[in-house]
Amino acid sequence: SGKAIEEAGLPGPSQIRSALGKTKKAHTLVNAVKKFQNDNSIKSGSIGSALKMLDMHGIKRADCYDQMITSISEKVVGRLKEIGKDQKDVKMKKLLEKQLNKSFKTFKVPQFRPAVLECLTQMEELPDGYIEKIVADEVMYADASVKVKRQIWLKHEDLYVEAVKPVIAAYIAAKRAVICSIDPCPTNFFSSETTKSRRQFEHVQTLMQMFGEHVSLYEKMSVLIREAFLLTSDPLYCSLKLEIIMAAHESCQETNGKKNACIADPCHSLAWVLDVCLRDKHIEPSQVARIKGIFEGMKRLSSEKVGELAMVAADPHVVHFLCGMGIKLLRDHRHVPREQGGFVLIVRLLTLGSYAHHILRSDSLPSQMIEVIFFTKFLPAFGCLIAEDMMRLELAKHERLDTPESEDLYSEPNEAITVFLKSDAAAALLWLHYVADLMPRRSLELRGLLRFMRLLPILKDHTACRSPWSHLLMHRILTSCQVDALVNDAEVVGIMIDRMFLANLKV
Numbered sequence: 001s002g003k004a005i006e007e008a009g010l011p012g013p014s015q016i017r018s019a020l021g022k023t024k025k026a027h028t029l030v031n032a033v034k035k036f037q038n039d040n041s042i043k044s045g046s047i048g049s050a051l052k053m054l055d056m057h058g059i060k061r062a063d064c065y066d067q068m069i070t071s072i073s074e075k076v077v078g079r080l081k082e083i084g085k086d087q088k089d090v091k092m093k094k095l096l097e098k099q100l101n102k103s104f105k106t107f108k109v110p111q112f113r114p115a116v117l118e119c120l121t122q123m124e125e126l127p128d129g130y131i132e133k134i135v136a137d138e139v140m141y142a143d144a145s146v147k148v149k150r151q152i153w154l155k156h157e158d159l160y161v162e163a164v165k166p167v168i169a170a171y172i173a174a175k176r177a178v179i180c181s182i183d184p185c186p187t188n189f190f191s192s193e194t195t196k197s198r199r200q201f202e203h204v205q206t207l208m209q210m211f212g213e214h215v216s217l218y219e220k221m222s223v224l225i226r227e228a229f230l231l232t233s234d235p236l237y238c239s240l241k242l243e244i245i246m247a248a249h250e251s252c253q254e255t256n257g258k259k260n261a262c263i264a265d266p267c268h269s270l271a272w273v274l275d276v277c278l279r280d281k282h283i284e285p286s287q288v289a290r291i292k293g294i295f296e297g298m299k300r301l302s303s304e305k306v307g308e309l310a311m312v313a314a315d316p317h318v319v320h321f322l323c324g325m326g327i328k329l330l331r332d333h334r335h336v337p338r339e340q341g342g343f344v345l346i347v348r349l350l351t352l353g354s355y356a357h358h359i360l361r362s363d364s365l366p367s368q369m370i371e372v373i374f375f376t377k378f379l380p381a382f383g384c385l386i387a388e389d390m391m392r393l394e395l396a397k398h399e400r401l402d403t404p405e406s407e408d409l410y411s412e413p414n415e416a417i418t419v420f421l422k423s424d425a426a427a428a429l430l431w432l433h434y435v436a437d438l439m440p441r442r443s444l445e446l447r448g449l450l451r452f453m454r455l456l457p458i459l460k461d462h463t464a465c466r467s468p469w470s471h472l473l474m475h476r477i478l479t480s481c482q483v484d485a486l487v488n489d490a491e492v493v494g495i496m497i498d499r500m501f502l503a504n505l506k507v
Contacts, residue, residue, distance in 0.1 A: 084122030171203035310356035323433035354425030
């Protein structure tokens with residue numbers, strides 16, 4: 001502390017030793033000490049009498065001065081915050097600059113450090129000279145506020161990347177911990193958080209603060225997330241992208257239209273619409289129209305931007321919601337699926353999301369994402385199997401499930417279904433979610449369930465074995481009303497353990 005004081009150009013231990021070393025006479029030494037105290041003490045008429053009283057109670061002068069300096073420092077910080085609020089006033093702005101010029105060199109003095117840091121924070125635009133000095137001082141850079149660091153990161157991209165990557169990694173680790181949790185819980189990865197709590201997640205808020213209102217910092221963060229997704233194919237990076245966009249969107253609303261760095265992102269509109277759908281657990285006709293407009297606009301975008309839109313559609317929470325809506329439409333409506341605009345849009349979004357990694361890796365768009373035969377071959381066959389399940393459910397209500405006519409309601413999946421499940425990601429996801437939808441039912445029939453489960457191991461890209469879908473399936477099994485029947489059935493165990501998990505285990 002003494003060395004730091006002297007480096008700041010203030011009298012310190014060296015000056016005291018110099019003054020005391022000039023004489024050995026007692027009265028001269030006493031006078032030298034008194035002079036130093038008078039020259040460098042806190043100038044206040046009320047302190048003198050108070051110090052005498054404290055002396056009587058045996059309180060050290062050093063402790064007293066430390067407390068006074070701390071109190072003064074807090075008041076200075078408070079005053080700097082007030083000045084910072086009124087920087088439109090040129091006089092106030094100049095006052096802040098003058099204060100920074102005077103105090104900057106005192107940063108290494110612990111008692112003065114808070115005031116220096118606050119002064120830096122309140123400066124809307126730091127001169128380059130200060131930025132370079134902060135970068136050169138590891139302690140000052142580490143202690144600087146995010147607002148100050150943003151100004152540094154605009155000129156030193158390497159430091160920004162260095163700061164952002166650990167936060168992104170911490171987010172992924174935290175989300176994986178939820179997926180891999182073995183604690184018995186009624187909620188799963190998809191039901192443990194609301195859309196609002198997802199964008200208020202600690203790491204999401206930290207990342208949003210790191211780019212602030214700066215478009216260039218937001219774009220660099222998007223590049224880092226995209227590169228990590230390309231490297232790992234982990235859909236959690238897609239979740240992070242959507243959550244950051246929506247956190248920034250929410251912040252913009254709360255601050256009455258404050259400049260938003262992500263507004264110019266083509267992904268913003270799609271993220272906003274899908275977030276509303278997730279929140280309401282429903283897709284309104286107006287939202288269908290808006291998403292259709294986004295698909296039309298994609299024709300004018302580069303493959304890179306389409307790839308980023310696909311990342312938003314690949315968010316596991318979005319995929320889970322879309323599949324749930326798709327299964328509900330197939331189960332509850334008797335219309336031909338391709339005649340339902342909402343269902344067609346769901347399939348388009350699922351397919352777009354499934355191509356996210358391919359589009360970004362190859363920097364090109366597939367010639368045709370959805371084949372017409374998906375609607376003319378796969379969905380009718382899938383719908384027939386679902387209809388049989390619904391008919392057996394009605395027969396069971398009237399205790400007629402053991403009658404001869406019910407035997408005709410256990411059709412095995414045909415070849416068209418098998419081909420699509422092996423080659424089409426949207427078909428695989430819908431199939432998996434239908435299996436997951438069957439498991440919580442009290443009237444669960446193993447015979448009916450198994451005809452769907454037998455095809456789980458062949459799903460495209462091992463969908464049923466990948467996170468978070470394997471987590472969803474296992475959670476549904478373990479929280480099923482008939483968990484004992486499921487885990488004690490040799491074929492169920494063989495499908496889940498031998499054919500799915502052990503067969504795809506990477507050692």
